[in-house]
Amino acid sequence: MSDSGKRDSAEQAEFRSYCRDWLADHHPGEPTVRLPQSPLEIMTRDQLDYLQAWQKAAYDAGLVGCDYPVEVGGGGRKDCQRVANEEMQAARTPFFPNVIGLGMAAPTVLHHARDDVKRELLPRLFSGEDIWCQGFSEPGAGSDLASVQTFAEPKGDRWVINGHKVWTSLAHFAEWMIILLRTDKSHKYEGLSYFVVPIRAALGKGVSVRPLIKMTGETGFNEVIFDGLEVDDRYRLDELGKGWQVAMTTLLHERGAGELQAPRAGGLKSRESHSATARSLLELARKTPRGAGTAADDPVLRDRMMQQVIREEALKENQRRARVPALLDHPMRLPLQNKLLASELGQDTARVALEVAGAAATLYMADEHAPDRGQWPLAYMNSFGMTIAAGTSEVQRNILGERVLGLAKSK
Known part of the structure; x- marks a missing residue:
């Protein structure tokens, strides 16, 4: 029995057995399409359909x-959900495409929406029939999220939305968007309200989606223009002017809180793809020629790779603390720690991989070598x-220092 299984209640143990059996019988096998590295980089209809x-x-x-x-x-x-996630991870299943919906929209809707809206949308x-995206960032409001200016003006029992959102992952496929809007221009935080809005049905009728092509050639990001989109007041989450508080629910889950809400199945990739993990890094080193042997024989590279292995294992062990109530002294401590460490670990692992590959790291996907x-x-x-x-990462460190550790605020 795995370490995870040893912690199971009777209900969880029974459910784990069910998940394992079902996955054994229904594993999708080798993908029929080339999958991206992340659900946020889904570009083609074939990828999405699969x-x-x-x-x-x-x-x-x-x-x-x-x-x-x-x-x-x-x-x-x-x-x-934790049990299902662990079994899907072990079975190396594909990731779910509705990552924003599952990880951010669902818990926010559950905690703040009207009951009829929950029943309609969840x-x-x-x-996964309805893909979701997130409308937070704007050209003039990124890290300073409370400065958003996309405005919702009342019109009877409806709202008229005008403005510009940017870096909107999956908007090119999304039916729905969670969105932070300004409803009062005289107050920064109290002037924000939170809505869910249909964008697919409104394309050309108040909504425009424009792809943003990255230096990688991928088009997972978009900008979304609102020009007179009308939405019912029933799609406003929580009270008017409480948008900042609702946004904190979203951000807490985006940063890693609530494993139960966000299935993180993954591991299976098409033959052309992989994930940036320490295990993949070691596999790369073992097959990369270096002198009379391989890159895995280089003592300097071995040391750098083992640092990544240690950090990855430490992150996994730290995440286990989320299941010990006595260690959850602050709701932001573990989510922010894990988000900060995981994102920087992934970047450093990829950086070491480029050192391992050497000159061949300059070759991109179109090159067969x-x-x-x-x-x-x-x-x-x-x-x-x-x-x-x-x-x-700087914002995460500031929040951890000021709000979790109680350090003095930076000037």
């Missing part, structure tokens, strides 16, 4: 939304987005 079909199958089997109430489309279980979110088909330089370039998303 991944949506997998999420729908897992949801129908009860492996998604396990801990949410039955009346909103969940499984009605207790702390069983089942199709869990199944590129190590691991050019995925390492791709991972390195994409890693900078991860140290910015959900608040930069």
